[in-house]
Amino acid sequence: MKNNKKKLILLFCILSVSYFFSLETKAQGILSGGSIHGNFQMDAQLYVEDSVINAPDVSEDMLMNGFSNLIYTNGKFTAGLRYEVYLNPMLGYDYRLKGSGIPYRFASFKSDDFEITVGNFYEQFGSGLVLRSYEEWNLGIDNSIDGINIKFKPYKGVTIKGVYGNQRYYWEKSKGIIRGIDGEVFVNDLFTGLAEMKTKITLGGSMVSVFQENDPSLMLNLPLNVAAFAGRMNINRGKVNFMAEYANKINDPESLNNFIYKNGEALLVSGSYSQKGLGIMFSAKRIDNMVYKSDRKEIGNSLDVNFLPPLTKQHVYSLATMYPYATQPNGEMGYQAQVIYTIPKKSKLGGRYGTTISVNYSQVNSIDKQKIDTIPIGEYGTKGYTSDFFKFGDIVYNKDFNIEISRKLNKKWKAILAYTNLAYNIEVVEGHAGEPMVYADIFILDITHKFTPTKALRLEYQQLFTKQDEGDWLAAILEFTIAPKWFLSISDQYNYGNPHSDKKIHYYMAAMGYTKGTSRIALSYGRQREGLVCVGGVCRVVPASNGLTLTISSSF
Amino acid sequence: MKKVFLLALMITFAAAGFSQETGKKLTKLPAIDVKNLNGEVFNTSEISNDGKPVIISFWALWCKPCIRELTTIADVYDDWIDETGVKLYAVSIDDARSSAKVLPTVNGKSWDYEVLLDQNSDFKRAMNVNMIPHTFIINGNGEIVWQHTSFAEGGELEMFEILKKVAKGEDVSNDSH
Numbered sequence: 001m002k003n004n005k006k007k008l009i010l011l012f013c014i015l016s017v018s019y020f021f022s023l024e025t026k027a028q029g030i031l032s033g034g035s036i037h038g039n040f041q042m043d044a045q046l047y048v049e050d051s052v053i054n055a056p057d058v059s060e061d062m063l064m065n066g067f068s069n070l071i072y073t074n075g076k077f078t079a080g081l082r083y084e085v086y087l088n089p090m091l092g093y094d095y096r097l098k099g100s101g102i103p104y105r106f107a108s109f110k111s112d113d114f115e116i117t118v119g120n121f122y123e124q125f126g127s128g129l130v131l132r133s134y135e136e137w138n139l140g141i142d143n144s145i146d147g148i149n150i151k152f153k154p155y156k157g158v159t160i161k162g163v164y165g166n167q168r169y170y171w172e173k174s175k176g177i178i179r180g181i182d183g184e185v186f187v188n189d190l191f192t193g194l195a196e197m198k199t200k201i202t203l204g205g206s207m208v209s210v211f212q213e214n215d216p217s218l219m220l221n222l223p224l225n226v227a228a229f230a231g232r233m234n235i236n237r238g239k240v241n242f243m244a245e246y247a248n249k250i251n252d253p254e255s256l257n258n259f260i261y262k263n264g265e266a267l268l269v270s271g272s273y274s275q276k277g278l279g280i281m282f283s284a285k286r287i288d289n290m291v292y293k294s295d296r297k298e299i300g301n302s303l304d305v306n307f308l309p310p311l312t313k314q315h316v317y318s319l320a321t322m323y324p325y326a327t328q329p330n331g332e333m334g335y336q337a338q339v340i341y342t343i344p345k346k347s348k349l350g351g352r353y354g355t356t357i358s359v360n361y362s363q364v365n366s367i368d369k370q371k372i373d374t375i376p377i378g379e380y381g382t383k384g385y386t387s388d389f390f391k392f393g394d395i396v397y398n399k400d401f402n403i404e405i406s407r408k409l410n411k412k413w414k415a416i417l418a419y420t421n422l423a424y425n426i427e428v429v430e431g432h433a434g435e436p437m438v439y440a441d442i443f444i445l446d447i448t449h450k451f452t453p454t455k456a457l458r459l460e461y462q463q464l465f466t467k468q469d470e471g472d473w474l475a476a477i478l479e480f481t482i483a484p485k486w487f488l489s490i491s492d493q494y495n496y497g498n499p500h501s502d503k504k505i506h507y508y509m510a511a512m513g514y515t516k517g518t519s520r521i522a523l524s525y526g527r528q529r530e531g532l533v534c535v536g537g538v539c540r541v542v543p544a545s546n547g548l549t550l551t552i553s554s555s556f
Numbered sequence: 557m558k559k560v561f562l563l564a565l566m567i568t569f570a571a572a573g574f575s576q577e578t579g580k581k582l583t584k585l586p587a588i589d590v591k592n593l594n595g596e597v598f599n600t601s602e603i604s605n606d607g608k609p610v611i612i613s614f615w616a617l618w619c620k621p622c623i624r625e626l627t628t629i630a631d632v633y634d635d636w637i638d639e640t641g642v643k644l645y646a647v648s649i650d651d652a653r654s655s656a657k658v659l660p661t662v663n664g665k666s667w668d669y670e671v672l673l674d675q676n677s678d679f680k681r682a683m684n685v686n687m688i689p690h691t692f693i694i695n696g697n698g699e700i701v702w703q704h705t706s707f708a709e710g711g712e713l714e715m716f717e718i719l720k721k722v723a724k725g726e727d728v729s730n731d732s733h
Contacts, residue, residue: 004643035583035686037583038684039684039685039686041686069681069684071682071684073586078586110587122676122677122678122681123676124675124676127652127675128651128652128675128676129656132652132676134651134676134677135677150591159597184597186595186596186597188596200594200595200596201597202596234595236593236594236595236596238662241593241595241656241659243595243656248614267706268652270656272656272657272659272660273660274659274660274662274663274664275663276663276666277663277664278663278664279659279660279661279662279663279664279665280660281656281657281660283656307651307652309651309653309654310653311653314617314618314653314654316618316619316620317716338667339664340660340661340663341664342665342666350708353631353668355665356665358664386733408631412715449710450709450710452710452711453713454708454709454710454711454713455710456708456709456710460711481708481709481710482708483707483708483709483710483713483714484704484706484707484708484710484711484714485710487636487708488708497593506583513706515705515706517703517704517705518686518690518703518704518705520705520706528731544723553686554686555685555686555703555705555706556684556685
């Protein structure tokens with residue numbers, strides 16, 4: 001019965017959207033003049049057992065992840081779906097993804113000031129501190145909301161958004177229901193006198209509530225509706241930009257905070273000054289008890305309602321990504337500063353093409369936590385602790401100083417020189433109990449030589465020095481490209497400084513790729529070291545593997 | 557519920573596929589809200605250049621080949637403008653982690669592009685971008701005429717050739733589309 005009703009409602013929605021549309025185009029009808037576009041990707045790996053690096057014997061021999069999006073648009077009407085297949089999920093992806101199906105489908109109607117989407121959608125309020133649904137294929141993350149999403153612009157400069165639905169949970173849906181509303185005003189558009197003003201001001205506010213039924217097994221008096229609020233502003237005046245967002249969440253006892261009754265808080269502030277050739281940026285943040293999920297018992301990367309960005313540089317060179325920092329949602333306090341300066345072209349120091357220097361520093365600590373009376377900090381079912389908002393905690397989670405100099409020497413040569421010094425609390429970030437803080441120095445040299453206008457050779461040489469964890473590493477990549485279609489590369493990462501002589505391992509890899517337009521096929525063979533793949537501060541553990549990997553992707 | 561939806565979609569797709577056979581139609585840009593560097597909402601249907609070609613390049617601060625591509629184009633951008641009148645929109649898909657760094661980085665590198673922030677990848681999804689860098693060329697009528705993914709040294713040369721044709725109003729549908 002319930003199901004039938006749902007069907008009817010959905011059909012009604014589709015039909016009414018279609019009807020709206022056919023009214024617009026009158027005689028044309030809905031099916032003419034539309035277009036279909038989409039994309040496709042398949043990642044597959046043939047695994048070889050390798051006891052030296054602890055690469056497991058995969059009983060399927062081969063594993064594959066794939067998807068295809070199809071989107072149909074016709075004027076104001078859009079509908080789409082994504083087919084996904086995991087047979088079986090590749091190593092490092094959650095096994096609950098196993099299988100195939102259509103976890104994402106939607107239909108939407110859009111006019112100039114009104115937009116409605118039914119089905120799955122992605123949405124973000126402000127910087128995402130209270131609501132962000134997104135997908136990250138490389139991490140196996142998709143927390144799309146299935147329900148209704150409305151966007152409305154009642155006046156010029158005013159946007160109101162609403163969301164209502166359940167979140168995707170592998171091939172199922174969250175038990176919790178998410179409701180949210182967000183408003184944003186571009187103040188300069190509201191008052192005619194301000195339109196020409198150089199200072200541009202944006203204000204916004206959001207409110208989100210998650211409903212989940214009681215769980216008698218926890219024997220706690222649980223809040224069934226957990227609300228969160230956020231306010232934000234952005235001020236821009238030419239060279240100067242300032243942005244701030246503050247969020248507060250009511251007490252939300254859940255697995256990841258050991259079921260304490262304490263409000264959560266997050267503050268994100270950043271300011272920048274920039275002009276041609278110079279950019280300066282400073283940002284700071286504080287997060288306290290801000291895990292926000294649509295299921296209070298979820299402990300993995302799934303069902304996140306909000307997004308807490310880490311304020312550290314996202315490194316790109318392989319050894320610099322060896323110790324990636326991830327946000328500690330239960331409490332952290334940190335800041336970051338960055339300066340980018342381009343020494344002008346044709347100057348003595350800058351050389352003929354100019355030289356760009358970028359310096360970045362960030363530090364993240366724990367937050368201050370004090371006992372309430374004599375109850376141990378964070379004890380199950382209590383108010384948890386109190387915290388001084390402006391006080392840094394004593395424990396260092398991460399420190400990262402890095403500098404990068406890049407210069408085009410002449411028409412044939414380019415070089416990048418980089419250095420990173422970091423301190424990484426591996427015990428807290430990766431949960432390796434009892435392991436000491438890792439202090440590492442990383443040196444990188446990246447040289448490109450062009451033989452002809454379209455043929456180039458790139459050499460990347462990296463060295464990491466540390467006395468902790470697995471000791472010293474070196475890495476080298478040699479990459480040959482023929483633009484715009486071909487690339488070939490060979491690489492090695494060598495853990496020569498490992499304290500255990502049987503673990504001084506080489507990770508060789510050979511790869512090639514061919515691109516035509518938007519279609520790309522890439523093949524690689526070799527060893528992949530165990531490590532963390534992180535995007536936006538969310539990480540996935542990639543186990544060690546050896547074998548042949550194939551990636552095909554295309555968009556049309 | 558799934559079935560009803562699928563059925564509706566399949567009918568739509570089939571019919572649309574059929575109606576497309578009458579002639580090759582170029583796709584226009586979708587209308588998606590992103591932000592400009594003032595913090596103002598910018599709708600992607602407003603991307604235009606007075607009838608001259610437009611380049612749309614998806615990038616992010618963490619994407620080395622993207623930075624290489626945009627730096628390479630920056631060196632020849634003035635020549636490209638002189639010859640074709642092109643305007644480049646660099647669409648950053650950086651999320652809240654580093655979107656505040658986009659403005660100072662663009663200025664610090666002295667790039668003269670129009671920069672847009674697509675923090676939750678809405679525009680990226682609507683354009684079916686899988687991997688970045690992914691670059692589109694739009695003709696004077698606002699239609700997508702060419703696209704390419706990945707970047708290797710010298711890749712800008714092919715792009716410039718296409719751009720010159722598009723500026724003259726020539727058909728580029730056979731140029732490794």
